[in-house]
Amino acid sequence: MFSNTAFRYMPYVLLWTVVSGALLYYYLTFSGAFRVPHILLTRANSTSGRTAATTQTPAHANRSLMTTVNVSSVVTQMAKTLPNHTVTSAVNFSAAVEFLPDMEGKNISAIFLGYDHKFDNSAIAKKNPYGIRYKGKKRKGGKPQEILCALKKNIIKFLDPDASPYKEIGLGRYITNLTLADVFPDLFNSCAIVASSNFLVNSSLGQVIDKNHAVFRFNSAPLKGYEKDVGTRTTVRIINTPVLGRVKSKNYTNSMFHQGVFFLWRTGPYNGNLYRWFMDRSAANFFKSYMQWQETYPDVHKFLVNPGSLWRQWDTVQGFTPKNLKKIGVSSGFVGLVIALQVCREVNYYGYVTPKGKVYGCHYYDKPNSKSCNSTFHFHPLAQEKALVMSLDVRAQNKSITGEDGIVTVPGFSTITCKGDRTATKRH
Template sequence: RAGLDGKQILCQLKEKARLRTLDGSEEPFSSLGWGRLVPPQALEKLPGAPFKTCAVVASAGAILNSMLGKEIDSHDAVVRFNAAPTESYERDVGRKTTIRIMNSQILTDARHNFSDSPLYRNVSLVAWDPAPYTADLYQWFQSPDYNLFTPYETRRKASPSQHFYVLHPAFIWSLWDVIQSNSQEDIQPNPPSSGFIGIIVMMTLCDEVDVYEYIPSVRQTSLCHYYEGYFDNACTLGAYHPLLYEKTLIRRMSRATEEDLKRKGKATLPGFHTVTC
């Protein structure tokens, strides 16, 4: 089977992976008053959007000693994931955070202290949770992987001016469908990683997206995260998430030089609205 080229994958994603957040118009959320709970402006209308240049910073240990901080901060918007800090890692990861994309464990696991930690203040937030593939919202609401709904409501009520969105499960699974359709093997029946989700969100919000240390550089290491001493190759290569397949797809769409890829772990992707299909 001849695979699609980078441009064709871009066009497939542009067509199939339409960014969608919960807007409170569907049950059971409409009856719960989420129409008034969610931010009035869509995620695509975030202040400053569409951004010219965006940086997506993967949490990989390999970004340590990269000296990429200044380059990352030079972008108009910077995306980080889960509990990844900037404090004391500025030289390598930068200090600016515009959007933080989090899986539902962050909102529910007391160790992350979502309600009080400064990591989740003064930035826009995007959360997601692995819903059933059918994206049945009733079923999901009754048994989410981690119950993000309650902390979401609490934060929206306490900080109504903070831009905070929950991704629609249909969006997450549309990404999975595109990854599967471009892979030779059956991939894990689990959602893509926050990293992949974040890249696609930013391809919707930006003219150009630079992704750092998602595709491993020459610094590739089994150190899972740059911010803690935990070692596991699965963090880079995948176990639960179809990470290897996601990364192959991003690699195929990247327009970065071989040199940037190797030295910086940098992939460069065009924003969807700049691509003519």
């Protein structure tokens, strides 16, 4: 039997037990001693309908990961500062950042928002989601040399591991520190860019395409079964947001994803704000797929295009177009051309500019009545892009119509001399 004294102190004993237990839980949770194992997170994500992380050994082993709950909490906090029409949900976004290293002792929200406040984001609105503020001149066309020099002045650039705010939160480890000159130490004499247009069906251009020193292709355009028309070789692939976001981790075993050099791009804010680019509602699947791919094949060269430099190409197209362009970025086709001009002495573009400007809405590999037919034309300023590229065809003589055979030849940046070349010719 307990004495009255024992009963008198029982409430204090219980209180001490509860408080000490809470303190112990708090310490274990926030000191990093207690974490949800990554394999449990992976299984939980898989059963909840989200793509599971790759099961292969990570390229950067022995690093701890944030739990999905912590990430969701941080993202929810950051999302409150952004317009609803631009930000992804916390649940979807957390799937993309499971690969972040341990952020203990760092306030992710403060890092991102401190960076964000350096930009004037007032132009970003529902009717102008990218916050476009073009202040340059607008005129109809120009001389080929003038247009090429404008493109060369604003060459496409790529993210590096030290780019803020990614360096501060650990995302820099997924970004290559190589430059174009590292991967392509010598310029290619001739390059083929193969559009995915169904103009190429029955074109018999395959052998002509393969004679080029390098071949550029787009997204997941296949070769098998189409070799006669599109060739057999691939040196570079240009991949955009929707395509990469739809890729499942198991598909990285496909040779398409571990052979060649890859340039990945997605449109971001006009002002180059990488935080808004990272938080955009279409970003979650893109970043998660990219990180899984980097984990699985770290030795495959992958360049992330700096979204701000894409808009400088848009500025160039707008500068040589008298009417206002659509408030959306340039197409993969135009991105691929400008990248090729940076590493090739001559670029032969197949199926981009077509005879008499005829529109070919489907891909060469699409089935009849495919949903992807004509989808591209609703988004990018393709007509204006193609008009600009057509004017650059060096084979055009005496103002004759170019592209009659579906081929346009453009001289590379290294072959022309422009004002300020000392800085412009550097291959980033």
